[in-house]
Amino acid sequence: MRLFLCRWPNGDCSLVLARGMADAIEQLDEVGNAEGCPMVELSAAQVHFALTDEGRLVLDGLGEDTERDIFEFCYPELGAALAVGKDVVRAVQRERDRVKDDESATEAPATELGRRTKLQLDMPTTLINRMVSHAAKRRLRSFKPRGNPS
Structure with a gap:
């Protein structure tokens, strides 16, 4: 440390x-x-x-x-x-x-959602980027496509 x-x-x-x-x-x-x-x-x-x-x-x-x-x-x-x-x-x-x-x-956050969040909460960019990335990964893991993939 x-x-x-x-x-x-x-x-x-x-x-x-x-x-x-x-x-x-x-x-x-x-x-x-x-x-x-x-x-x-x-x-x-x-x-x-x-x-x-x-x-x-x-x-x-x-x-x-x-x-x-x-x-x-x-x-x-x-x-x-x-x-x-x-x-x-x-x-x-x-x-x-x-x-x-x-x-x-x-540094500006990597995503539009991150930039809006930073304006509202004034959090460090690294923390915002990590939170957005974590939420996106969680959302993608739970994604269940409709129908059969080609």
């Missing part, structure tokens, strides 16, 4: 463990459609959680290397502002506005 870091257009980021980039995009669909979002593979990550009195997990911190990798890829302007201790609020706003979806990097 490989570890991917996704930078969302609103400034958030996600870590996901996946077999490859397409699998990472499909898994991130629980959060949103990550197609067109900047993603990078990380060699390692360290994340620390704390257990609250209410029985919930909250992020307690990141390993130093992990935090550095995230800031270098996701927040270079904020990292520079934090290093000098100036203009942090504006740097956060610039980071939130800096990245937009790269729709040119998004």
Whole structure:
């Protein structure tokens, strides 16, 4: 399994463990459609959680290397502002506005049904193609032609 870091257009980021980039995009669909979002593979990550009195997990911190990798890829302007201790609020706003979806990097689904589905549900293309293919195969397996074949 490989570890991917996704930078969302609103400034958030996600870590996901996946077999490859397409699998990472499909898994991130629980959060949103990550197609067109900047993603990078990380060699390692360290994340620390704390257990609250209410029985919930909250992020307690990141390993130093992990935090550095995230800031270098996701927040270079904020990292520079934090290093000098100036203009942090504006740097956060610039980071939130800096990245937009790269729709040119998004492949269209293979079928018309898939394209209509993508417009309605905004699902990753790989997931749509697999669902349409699976439904078509199931339909063909259950097909019973009328009459005798020639």
